[in-house]
Amino acid sequence: MAAQQLKQLPLSSGTGTGLVTLLLTLSCLLSEALPQDAGRLHPPGEEPACDGHRVDVCGVCAGDGSSCDVVSGTFSRSVLTVGYHKILEIPSGARNIRIQEMVKSRNYLALRTSGGDSIINGKWAIDRPGVFFAAGTQLTYRRPNEIRSRTGESITAPGPTSQELHLYLIYQQPGPSVLYEYILPKENTLNSQPAPPSHIQPLAETQGLYDIEGQGYSLPDANGVNGVHPNQVLSDPLSPTPNGPGPQLHPGQLSSYIWRRTGTTLCTATCGTGRRQVVFSCVEQVTGTVVPGDLCEHSQHPASQTEDCNTQLCPAFWDVGEWSECSKTCGPGAQHRQVLCRQPLGNGSVSAVGPRHCRHLEQPETTSSCQLKICSEWQIRSEWTPCSVPCGVGQHTRDVRCVDNLGDVVTDEECNMQMRPEDVQNCDMGPCSRSWFFTRWSDRCSAECGEGRRSRTVVCLLNHISSLPLDGCGDERPEELTPCDIGPCQHRLEWYTGPWGQCSSECGNGTQSRSVVCLLHSNGSLEVTAPSNCSHLPRPPDTQTCHLKRCGAKWFVTEWSACSRSCDTGYRVREVRCMTDDMTQSSGCDPSLTPDDREECNTHPCVPEIDAKCQDMYYNCNVVVQARLCVYSYYRTACCVSCTRVGQREARLSGR
Secondary structure (H helix, E strand, C coil): CHHHHHHCCCCCCCCHHHHHHHHHHHHHHHHHHCCCCECCECCCCCCCCCCCCCECCCCEECCCCCCEEEEEEEEECCCCCCEEEEEEEECCCCEEEEEEECCCCCCEEEEEECCCCEEECCCCCCCCCEEEEECCEEEEEECCCCCCCCCCCEEEECCCCCCCEEEEEEECCCCCEEEEEEEEEHHHHHHCCCCCCCCCCCCCCEEEEECCCCCEEECCCCCCECCECCCCCCCCCCCCCCCCCCCCCCCCCCCCEEEEEEEECCCCCCCCCEEEEEEEEEEECCCCCECCHHHCCHHHCCCCCEEEECCCCCCCEEEECCCCCCCCCCCCEEEECCEEEEEECCCCCEEEECHHHHCCCCCCCCEEEECCCCCCEEEECCCCCCCCCCCCEEEEECCEEEECCCCCEECHHHCCHHHCCCCEEEEECCCCEEEEEECCCCCCCCCCCCEEEEECCEEEEEECCCCCCCCCCCCCCCCCEEEEECCCCCCEEEEEECCCCCCCCCCCEEEEECCEEEEEEECCEEEEECHHHHCCCCCCCCEEEEECCCCCCEEEECCCCCCCCCCCCEEEECCEEEECCCCCECCCCCHHHCCCCEEEECCCCCCCCCCCCCCECCCCHHHHHHCCCCCCHHHHHHEHHHHHHHHHHHHHHHHC
């Protein structure tokens, strides 16, 4: 019913009033014809109860996608003045808002309300990436920070917005490029007024519209057509007929509607060669007016076509890394960062290029001065202590500490070690007199029986308390030994050792030995007796290790391997290495003294083992061998000895 009424509506083309009247009438008729849930906009994430119907791109239950438009465009300028530049006004009610900086740069995106309240990056204060709530929706602000990232900042919001939003660019680096896109209900589009341009910079240079299927159309003028602002989405033009419910073809009459190229989608890349799809629309042949697609033959719709676009090379840019830590923990220092010239490629990747490709841009600094805090300083906190000795040369000390700028004691590393005051000095208290010092006599006699000696230690030292003249200790040295006698020796057994012999090795580790005998002391005489008589006494060792000097690097060899042949000359091998005293491999050995690592062995000839039953039955078996007849069983048996010998000889030759 509603569709039939639509076909009978008289339309007046070319006037804005007729178009508005038509859309209002369509809205009333559709509200009567569609189900109760149809035509209602649902916020993103809310699944409407459509009773099996599909939700269209506008979020309308059982809708046909005609209640909204997708507004998109790209803002780009080569050079601007440093500061805030308004590039877009987003009307109230916008949904699925997506704002993306095409290339990472030192520029920033900013967002305000129409009343001037800052939402993101306002008043020259850069916010951290995150989630913000304003204008009745949730806005997500992202800013990639990795040096390998090539994408710039972005702001997204599901909407719908409750008030108008203004998008700004904080310009700091030439060549900004910002892509924006949002969905706007048609009633908002029709009622929206053209936004006044920024007093600093005009609005975006290029803008585009998307229809419901996502196909883009290029507007002929960035400032609007026929008084319509670029943010005001144009309705699909209609070509009604004054008589009846629409155009009707009579038999034999050619169709007045054809498929014609009317535009292209947005290019997949702003530079470096992208791809875009050609858009074909159904138009009236005479006027070229775009009409609904069902008026043309779908079988004659041209095949999908794509073409190259934006083939110019992408401008190179400086990719700036993070600053390193300051080189000094206090005082003036320096910090560094990596700055690379990169150029976007057509395949979506980014390649590092030479600095000359970025010479149109000012190269960011790679080194910067830094100072984390004021350095600490040395403080002397005590006077010199008294000298450590009463006479002669001693030392005295004082307390020196490193103190920070708050007066707290810190570690010495916080101060300049080259400027540290001395905390230890020598002191000379004058010469000291000398005297003989000695210990008391030892308690034990050197002999267990018979005559022996007791000892003491005598040394000439400085006398700190004597007032004797400084004439030294003199020649009258006190005795260090005195005789002692415990009594005569009677039948006493004792181990006696001789001197150590020579070391068994001239260098490295060796052994040396000595003689150890059991002696019997009896009435002042010594008699050698059997070692078993002294078994109750600990026996001194008769061998010990010795080390005269380091050998340095020497050749070491392993045992020879088995011979490769049991007779008739084979060979055997061994491993040869040059090693130091600590058994590590070295190259310091004399190459002329390198031991052989291969030699011949078993040079005696092989004696064939002839079976007693193996005999030559003919005197001319040598002819059989020469004629090479031993391969036959008969001759091999008749001339067994000759054929066996030749077979062994051939086997030896083939084995070499």
